[in-house]
Amino acid sequence: MTDQGLVSSQLGSLHYEPALESSSLARLKPSYGLFIDGSFSDPGQHENLVTLNPATGETLATVAQGSVDDVDRAVKAARRAYENVWGKMSGAQRSKYLFRIARIIQERARELAVVETLDNGKPIRESRDIDIPLAAAYFFYYAGWADKLEHAGFGPDPQPVGVAGQIIPWNFPLLMAAWKLAPALAAGNTCVLKPAETTPLSALILAEILQQAGLPEGVVNIVTGDGSTGSALVEHPGVDKIAFTGSTDVGRLIQQRVASTPKRLTLELGGKGANIVFEDAPIDEMIEGIIDGIFFNQGHVCCAGSRLLVQESVAEEVLRRLVRRVEQLRVGDPLDKNTDVGAINSAEQLSRIEELVAVGEGEGATRYSSSCALPSKGFWFAPTVFSNVAQSHRIARDEIFGPVLSVLTFRTPEEVVAKANNTKYGLACGVWSEKGSRTLWVAERLRAGVIWANTYNRFDPTSPFGGMRESGFGREGGRHGLEAYLNV
Amino acid sequence: MSEDRLDVRKTYKLLINGAFPRSESGRSYEVVGASGEFLANVAQGSRKDLRDAVVAARGAQAKWWAATPYNRGQVIYRLAEMAESRRDELCEHVALAEGIKMKAARSSVERAVDRIVWYAGWTDKVAQVMGSANPVAGAFFNFSVPVPSGVVAVLADQSSSLEAFVDAVLAPICVGNTVVAVASERRPTPAVLVGEMSATSDFPGGVLNIVTGRTEELATTLASHEDVDAIDLGGVDGALADSLAQSASGSIKRVLRNGDPSSTNSTRRLRAFVEISTVWHTIGQ
Numbered sequence: 001m002t003d004q005g006l007v008s009s010q011l012g013s014l015h016y017e018p019a020l021e022s023s024s025l026a027r028l029k030p031s032y033g034l035f036i037d038g039s040f041s042d043p044g045q046h047e048n049l050v051t052l053n054p055a056t057g058e059t060l061a062t063v064a065q066g067s068v069d070d071v072d073r074a075v076k077a078a079r080r081a082y083e084n085v086w087g088k089m090s091g092a093q094r095s096k097y098l099f100r101i102a103r104i105i106q107e108r109a110r111e112l113a114v115v116e117t118l119d120n121g122k123p124i125r126e127s128r129d130i131d132i133p134l135a136a137a138y139f140f141y142y143a144g145w146a147d148k149l150e151h152a153g154f155g156p157d158p159q160p161v162g163v164a165g166q167i168i169p170w171n172f173p174l175l176m177a178a179w180k181l182a183p184a185l186a187a188g189n190t191c192v193l194k195p196a197e198t199t200p201l202s203a204l205i206l207a208e209i210l211q212q213a214g215l216p217e218g219v220v221n222i223v224t225g226d227g228s229t230g231s232a233l234v235e236h237p238g239v240d241k242i243a244f245t246g247s248t249d250v251g252r253l254i255q256q257r258v259a260s261t262p263k264r265l266t267l268e269l270g271g272k273g274a275n276i277v278f279e280d281a282p283i284d285e286m287i288e289g290i291i292d293g294i295f296f297n298q299g300h301v302c303c304a305g306s307r308l309l310v311q312e313s314v315a316e317e318v319l320r321r322l323v324r325r326v327e328q329l330r331v332g333d334p335l336d337k338n339t340d341v342g343a344i345n346s347a348e349q350l351s352r353i354e355e356l357v358a359v360g361e362g363e364g365a366t367r368y369s370s371s372c373a374l375p376s377k378g379f380w381f382a383p384t385v386f387s388n389v390a391q392s393h394r395i396a397r398d399e400i401f402g403p404v405l406s407v408l409t410f411r412t413p414e415e416v417v418a419k420a421n422n423t424k425y426g427l428a429c430g431v432w433s434e435k436g437s438r439t440l441w442v443a444e445r446l447r448a449g450v451i452w453a454n455t456y457n458r459f460d461p462t463s464p465f466g467g468m469r470e471s472g473f474g475r476e477g478g479r480h481g482l483e484a485y486l487n488v
Numbered sequence: 489m490s491e492d493r494l495d496v497r498k499t500y501k502l503l504i505n506g507a508f509p510r511s512e513s514g515r516s517y518e519v520v521g522a523s524g525e526f527l528a529n530v531a532q533g534s535r536k537d538l539r540d541a542v543v544a545a546r547g548a549q550a551k552w553w554a555a556t557p558y559n560r561g562q563v564i565y566r567l568a569e570m571a572e573s574r575r576d577e578l579c580e581h582v583a584l585a586e587g588i589k590m591k592a593a594r595s596s597v598e599r600a601v602d603r604i605v606w607y608a609g610w611t612d613k614v615a616q617v618m619g620s621a622n623p624v625a626g627a628f629f630n631f632s633v634p635v636p637s638g639v640v641a642v643l644a645d646q647s648s649s650l651e652a653f654v655d656a657v658l659a660p661i662c663v664g665n666t667v668v669a670v671a672s673e674r675r676p677t678p679a680v681l682v683g684e685m686s687a688t689s690d691f692p693g694g695v696l697n698i699v700t701g702r703t704e705e706l707a708t709t710l711a712s713h714e715d716v717d718a719i720d721l722g723g724v725d726g727a728l729a730d731s732l733a734q735s736a737s738g739s740i741k742r743v744l745r746n747g748d749p750s751s752t753n754s755t756r757r758l759r760a761f762v763e764i765s766t767v768w769h770t771i772g773q
Contacts, residue, residue: 251740252737252740259730259737267740269740440767451768453768460624462630465766480632483759
């Protein structure tokens with residue numbers, strides 16, 4: 001047993017035997033083609049990209065690098081499917097296809113969880129309990145909307161937009177595919193989905209699921225590749241709508257590119273979420289909430305609670321408890337069911353985290369990092385907390401997208417609202433307090449699309465999610481999520 | 489025999505933060521009627537005026553949003569009352585500006601006043617129509633409410649000097665935004681009159697700011713202004729609209745390019761400048 005199994009706590013050192021999920025459940029093929037017009041292309045006909053297991057650095061499979069021509073074929077297939085099949089189909093029929101997809105995701109949940117963990121590096125506990133069940137839930141929820149759109153509040157006869165180009169990130173690969181595809185299909189659109197370069201595999205399993213569901217050819221097309229593939233999709237004149245989730249910098253570029261076209265656009269971009277702790281907050285739940293807010297999914301979460309704002313009177317105790325809890329986090333093999341924090345998704349992301357953490361130290365903040373042993377292969381970063389952080393520090397302003405928390409303090413509710421809103425972003429915030437009236441007072445004043453009170457990082461298909469300001473525009477989830485895919 | 493009485497003419501000024509300054513630049517430009525006759529020298533707002541207007545709008549926004557929806561509705565309804573009582577004056581201006589007959593101008597003014605009333609009634613309905621209680625799978629009370637985008641820049645329609653103007657400025661104001669509007673370049677006086685009426689309708693200073701002048705020059709400043717949250721490009725088209733929309737991406741602004749819905753009953757304009765904010769609160773003993 002390695003040192004990873006050792007966790008020190010007040011009770012002494014606790015030892016966890018590894019409880020490994022089997023990687024063979026993934027049933028991965030050595031190579032995958034593109035999913036266009038209902039079938040997979042021959043991988044041999046494309047340039048290939050390698051996708052790695054970030055926990056080991058080993059190759060999992062190769063996928064196709066979608067070219068401009070491939071994107072063109074996919075968009076044309078989507079257009080044909082829209083005009084000949086999906087756009088004409090009754091809502092009730094579309095609904096039943098989506099219910100089928102939800103069910104097959106549930107049936108293949110264990111396989112999908114393993115694939116997600118292998119490709120992304122996230123703990124199996126998270127992919128098994130959150131990513132995959134939620135992906136099924138989004139399809140199940142939007143399935144029910146497909147034949148009830150006239151009740152969605154956008155007028156008596158809402159029409160689809162047409163062909164949607166959807167570009168998703170690597171942090172929740174299958175879940176983001178579900179967030180994009182489910183409402184688009186329910187509303188009667190057809191889709192070309194571009195998975196992230198480093199996490200294409202679960203979307204390709206989803207393509208198999210769409211085949212098993214008997215979804216008509218061309219309704220969903222999945223084109224893997226790097227940024228150039230996404231760019232080709234954004235530029236394609238046959239696309240009526242672009243939905244993008246990713247960084248603010250890329251989102252800005254996409255908004256600029258589509259500005260002079262009739263394409264509709266929704267953007268779900270970065271964040272620098274404030275997690276606000278008042279002195280009366282229930283401390284045990286709050287410590288767990290802070291941990292979950294920043295270390296869930298290695299902090300690769302656009303809505304992560306990456307700025308902790310603690311009321312001065314309890315700051316010392318909160319920091320002490322927090323550091324102790326961080327030391328207990330089990331960092332290591334993502335396939336181990338005991339693991340709390342998995343691998344950083346890519347070498348590129350790891351170097352960005354390392355760079356910003358070095359800046360934080362240089363700017364004078366106090367760094368605490370878990371003393372956990374890190375695996376020798378793959379991409380890893382120990383859970384880290386910075387105290388003595390000033391609002392002007394880059395670690396308080398820039399999105400790190402990693403397991404790094406910046407702790408700041410405040411005295412009054414007015415002050416904390418000002419500090420929380422002192423960012424160009426506006427995606428998510430947390431508020432911890434037992435005083436409901438104050439929580440609502442703060443929530444009313446926070447410029448954020450999602451506010452979690454006495455909880456953090458909760459997602460549900462009925463609950464709209466999305467940002468204000470430079471965190472983007474448009475909502476995903478709930479009745480509101482349909483608007484992005486309806487011509488209203 | 490008595491002399492004909494000589495008209496007392498009015499100076500047409502900007503509206504910034506509840507005050508009516510001439511442009512800080514000291515510039516003005518000549519506005520002529522549809523048949524080329526001199527109508528007025530109108531203040532030619534500068535970039536500096538616009539920046540002042542954005543500061544005023546930002547300063548007023550939190551308080552305007554904090555006012556009760558009932559109160560906001562009454563303020564907007566008061567504007568309808570003011571406009572109704574100055575209908576004749578509005579008609580003359582619309583007729584001269586747009587080159588239409590008095591009868592047509594009267595219909596247009598009446599539709600504009602009725603539109604103001606429509607918006608007055610929306611302020612306390614928006615949250616119910618656009619919000620929701622969300623049945624999440626867990627012990628949470630989860631609700632979504634529409635909140636304003638913040639400061640909205642409006643490039644008003646160039647031809648419809650009054651009707652389109654009130655539609656464009658009141659939709660964002662009604663849902664809690666504050667507005668910096670650039671009036672129609674060649675037909676600005678009806679918008680200036682609306683600004684004057686707003687000042688006697690209990691509109692807090694800074695909620696509605698109106699700048700007259702050269703649309704292209706002013707629009708460029710607004711589209712790239714970091715403290716503007718959203719922009720309505722209704723009054724520009726073609727390459728200029730494209731370049732403004734591109735420029736707006738610098739700070740991820742919300743952009744409304746074609747605000748004119750197929751039906752006047754559409755909520756599209758209202759939806760364009762709200763953000764849905766969702767709160768999760770734990771339920772427990």
